[in-house]
Amino acid sequence: MKIAVCVKQVPEGNSRIDPETKRLDRSGEGALNAFDANAVEEALRLKDATGEGEVVLVSMGPPKAQDALRKALAMGADRAVLVTDEAAAGSDLVATSYTLAKALEREGADVILFGQQAGDSDGAVLWAAVADRLRLPVVSQAAEITQADGKLTVKRQTEFGYDVIEAPLPAVVAVSDAINEPRYPSLKGIMGAKSKAQATLSLSDLGVEGDRAGEQGSRTEVYGLNDPPARSESKKIEDNGNAAQAILDFLAEKRLV
Amino acid sequence: MSTLVFLEHHGHELLKGSLGVLSKAAAFADADVAGVVIGSKVRALADQAGKFGAPKLYVADDARLEAPLPQPRVDVLAQLVRDKGIDTVLFGNSVLAADVAAGLAARLDAGLNWDLADLVQQDGKLVGKRPALQDSVYVDVGWKSEPRIALFRSGSFDPVAAGGSAQVEDVAVALEDFSTSARMVDQAHEESEGPSIEDAPVIVAGGRGLGGPENFTLVEELAKALGGAVGATRAVVDAGWYPYSTQVGQTGKTVSPKLYIACGISGAIQHKVGMQSSGVIVAINKDTNAPIFEFSDLGVVGDVHEVVPRLTELVRARKAS
Numbered sequence: 001m002k003i004a005v006c007v008k009q010v011p012e013g014n015s016r017i018d019p020e021t022k023r024l025d026r027s028g029e030g031a032l033n034a035f036d037a038n039a040v041e042e043a044l045r046l047k048d049a050t051g052e053g054e055v056v057l058v059s060m061g062p063p064k065a066q067d068a069l070r071k072a073l074a075m076g077a078d079r080a081v082l083v084t085d086e087a088a089a090g091s092d093l094v095a096t097s098y099t100l101a102k103a104l105e106r107e108g109a110d111v112i113l114f115g116q117q118a119g120d121s122d123g124a125v126l127w128a129a130v131a132d133r134l135r136l137p138v139v140s141q142a143a144e145i146t147q148a149d150g151k152l153t154v155k156r157q158t159e160f161g162y163d164v165i166e167a168p169l170p171a172v173v174a175v176s177d178a179i180n181e182p183r184y185p186s187l188k189g190i191m192g193a194k195s196k197a198q199a200t201l202s203l204s205d206l207g208v209e210g211d212r213a214g215e216q217g218s219r220t221e222v223y224g225l226n227d228p229p230a231r232s233e234s235k236k237i238e239d240n241g242n243a244a245q246a247i248l249d250f251l252a253e254k255r256l257v
Numbered sequence: 258m259s260t261l262v263f264l265e266h267h268g269h270e271l272l273k274g275s276l277g278v279l280s281k282a283a284a285f286a287d288a289d290v291a292g293v294v295i296g297s298k299v300r301a302l303a304d305q306a307g308k309f310g311a312p313k314l315y316v317a318d319d320a321r322l323e324a325p326l327p328q329p330r331v332d333v334l335a336q337l338v339r340d341k342g343i344d345t346v347l348f349g350n351s352v353l354a355a356d357v358a359a360g361l362a363a364r365l366d367a368g369l370n371w372d373l374a375d376l377v378q379q380d381g382k383l384v385g386k387r388p389a390l391q392d393s394v395y396v397d398v399g400w401k402s403e404p405r406i407a408l409f410r411s412g413s414f415d416p417v418a419a420g421g422s423a424q425v426e427d428v429a430v431a432l433e434d435f436s437t438s439a440r441m442v443d444q445a446h447e448e449s450e451g452p453s454i455e456d457a458p459v460i461v462a463g464g465r466g467l468g469g470p471e472n473f474t475l476v477e478e479l480a481k482a483l484g485g486a487v488g489a490t491r492a493v494v495d496a497g498w499y500p501y502s503t504q505v506g507q508t509g510k511t512v513s514p515k516l517y518i519a520c521g522i523s524g525a526i527q528h529k530v531g532m533q534s535s536g537v538i539v540a541i542n543k544d545t546n547a548p549i550f551e552f553s554d555l556g557v558v559g560d561v562h563e564v565v566p567r568l569t570e571l572v573r574a575r576k577a578s
């Protein structure tokens with residue numbers, strides 16, 4: 001079974017928006033979007049369960065996203081494809097889904113996995129747009145995936161409890177962050193990742209027209225940044241062995257005990 | 258402005274989130290608003306739609322639309338937007354609505370702004386108010402072209418029963434093959450098992466930071482000492498540590514106890530929307546950068562395994578004295 005996993009590089013730690021460009025400041029260290037480790041783990045499990053196949057990482061991002069991809073390769077993915085191009089910067093959902101779909105089309109995977117959400121944008125939507133472009137079935141919020149007879153069975157939570165949904169392959173599935181416990185890369189995995197194939201593709205390699213990528217290809221825009229509404233006072237303390245007492249005093253002061 | 262509001266239903270009711278968005282849309286000055294209901298045997302929902310501000314309701318009624326799956330709904334909406342020249346499509350957030358909105362954005366190459374807390378008309382433009390990066394910044398966002406698609410954060414607007422009636426128009430249903438290839442095998446039903454936490458005056462909630470299902474006894478004992486109930490995050494419910502009926506957040510319960518104590522919970526936006534209106538919020542988390550501290554009245558940077566049992570003892574001792 002061939003499995004493609006879409007992964008994103010996100011800024012390490014707390015993010016900020018650059019007031020000049022009104023884009024996310026991506027200048028610092030980059031990390032693998034933590035939610036995507038669950039998708040990589042699930043791909044490795046699906047591959048193991050079928051006993052053959054390949055796990056391919058597909059990402060769009062700046063060149064330094066290679067570091068994030070290497071981390072996922074160290075977990076055990078077989079190879080990576082990074083779409084990187086100046087002209088793709090500032091892509092919104094419409095533009096990102098178009099480019100990613102082009103990259104995924106070339107792979108022709110049986111299963112395309114996504115993580116629960118990107119830690120920087122909290123979108124939790126990209127899979128549905130990509131699936132529509134690829135004209136494939138999609139299931140989101142998967143808490144459990146089983147596969148048999150050319151189809152996937154997915155258990156997932158909605159506002160009303162748990163659904164069970166079946167989708168024929170090829171299919172797009174976005175996993176919840178509780179679907180599994182992602183493995184830590186072993187030392188062998190980390191060493192091995194260095195020799196795994198990491199291809200880079202430009203927009204023209206994929207046949208993505210200039211007006212379909214980046215800001216030009218985007219349909220949303222940012223007008224300005226404002227401060228959040230003022231918050232009522234809050235306190236933060238470090239536990240030096242007396243935090244429980246501090247909480248109790250606080251609750252007593254508020255007449256909550 | 259020709260606005261379409263996606264009205265999601267469950268059983269025989271339209272969802273409160275959808276109705277809130279409908280009431281919001283109906284309040285715009287130059288609003289030409291219609292709702293749309295998509296499902297099987299859904300015509301009776303017109304009464305409710307009218308009452309909450311839809312002068313017009315499109316109804317797509319078809320047995321193939323019974324299961325609440327997104328892709329057939331994208332087919333229906335794309336057709337409707339094209340046929341009726343609709344320029345703005347609004348959604349209240351839900352698992353279903355998010356997938357429909359994003360699928361529709363791709364199908365129509367239409368901009369989607371998500372997680373909006375409000376929508377205003379400013380200098381002749383529609384501007385979305387968007388809390389971002391753990392709500393540390395409020396971004397004004399917009400659309401470069403029509404149609405525009407907006408997905409509102411849960412609980413942004415209260416439904417207003419203005420008391421009108423909706424004129425119903427049936428819409429033709431033509432579905433793509435790929436849209437109907439996923440199949441609902443077992444649909445979520447209301448789960449009545451487990452305790453109800455909505456009316457509890459105090460909630461002590463546990464997250465993945467507890468480390469394992471066995472450690473839920475820590476929060477159970479603190480809850481008991483405080484006379485409250487136990488809550489949980491989706492991460493621990495999905496992992497089978499605790500029952501769904503106790504989950505707080507977007508796909509769980511919305512609660513507003515006098516006191517909410519979050520133990521080992523990161524404070525994801527989908528959790529926040531379910532508990533942010535609590536009277537007093539206390540958070541215990543070992544990561545000083547955890548987002549939960551951004552909306553806690555008292556934040557404790559510490560280990561739940563140390564702080565929680567000690568607090569339980571102190572509360573018990575105080576009650577006993």
Ligand SMILES: Cc1cc2nc3c(=O)[nH]c(=O)nc-3n(C[C@H](O)[C@H](O)[C@H](O)COP(=O)(O)OP(=O)(O)OC[C@H]3O[C@@H](n4cnc5c(N)ncnc54)[C@H](O)[C@@H]3O)c2cc1C
Pocket residue numbers: 006007008009024033035036039058059060061091092093094096100113114115116117118119120121122123124125126127220368369370371389390
């Ligand atoms: C603060 C902020 C707010 C934004 N708001 C909007 C908005 O309202 N509308 C809009 O159109 N755009 C918005 N964007 C831009 C948004 O990041 C892009 O549209 C994006 O690429 C779409 O996916 P996402 O990051 O939202 O991913 P999500 O839908 O949150 O991510 C889900 C999964 O998709 C996969 N994935 C995400 N990005 C990539 C990638 N580049 N390569 C490979 N796989 C990926 C991962 O598996 C991830 O777990 C915003 C960006 C930021 C930083």
Ligand SMILES: Cc1cc2nc3c(=O)[nH]c(=O)nc-3n(C[C@H](O)[C@H](O)[C@H](O)COP(=O)(O)OP(=O)(O)OC[C@H]3O[C@@H](n4cnc5c(N)ncnc54)[C@H](O)[C@@H]3O)c2cc1C
Pocket residue numbers: 116117124141177351352463464465466467489490491492493504505506507508509510520521522523524525526527528531541542543544547559560561562
């Ligand atoms: C469509 C959708 C709907 C969702 N609906 C919901 C919902 O209804 N409710 C909900 O909760 N989530 C929901 N989520 C999931 C949400 O995004 C988060 O993934 C989830 O809330 C995280 O749960 P958590 O805080 O338990 O786990 P994590 O995010 O893993 O956080 C665990 C925290 O524990 C801390 N910690 C670890 N060890 C210790 C220790 N020993 N002492 C103290 N602290 C410790 C860590 O620092 C961390 O901050 C939804 C997501 C999506 C996409």
